[in-house]
Amino acid sequence: MRWMWIDTITAFEPKTRMVAIKNVSMAEEHLHAHFAADADGPARPLMPNSLILEGMAQTAGILVGSVHDFREKVVLAKVQNATITGDVGPGQTIRYDARIERMDAMGASTVGIVSRFDHRDGEWREIGTIELMFSHLDQNMQGMQFPEENFVFGENFRTILAAAGFGAFGG
């Protein structure tokens, strides 16, 4: 599946909270470039923070979209704050715990905690906080028109929701 940076949804409290996880795997191409071996030392495969941000945006975006049964086109409009203090490598799991802080007809703001699970010691550790703003595209201030079809919540999202046991949504 293309450009999906969460593997499954593990918890969902309607209109309030969504938790998703991603297992980081050595099979992911980008880990081999981030960072490849060079004159300074051996390879250091790490999940890029930009993609951790994307994972949180997808988790929080699905949560925001679910409030109106995915009728709104929910787009990431602003990263208010993102702090990642720990690295994630292959064999580790990332957890995105997103909550809606504020929502109205035009959009929503969310606060999310990023945690990392290490299978060797079996412990979760909090490694970051990400605050995002989402806009409902059809409610934009300029009154711009967009296609009727909801191109934001397409097949990829429906597959994730169905696999996680939330098939009633977005069908």
Added chain:
Amino acid sequence: MSSATVKSRDEIIADVREVLEEALGVDSEDVTLDATLNGDLGAESIDYLDIVFRLEKTFSTPEKPFKIAQGEMLPENLMTDPSLVEGGKVTAKGIALLKDRMPHLALGNWESDPQVAKLGELFTVKSLVDFVERKLKG
């Protein structure tokens, strides 16, 4: 609400400035009362939603929630109504509506050439402070 919990204008100014510093990532010395949100502080449309959310969070108390309704602070969606805008300019009816709905905006010279595109220049830090102060009193 007792008078002890009412914020003074100086406190409101300090809080509004902090909201704008955080929402727009600008330096505190740039957030003067006369600074325009669009022109001087570089606010884009999504920033206004961010500012609305942050103002609500900042000025809400357990006893009295501070809730800004859509179209209360900004003339969003208003300017797409053809009876209010004609050829890129706000009509007399539109101006009357702005005055009625948004008394915190100082229209001033803008009224002589009421271009929609220049409406953003009316949103100054002071207009936000006035909006909050009026709303807290109300």
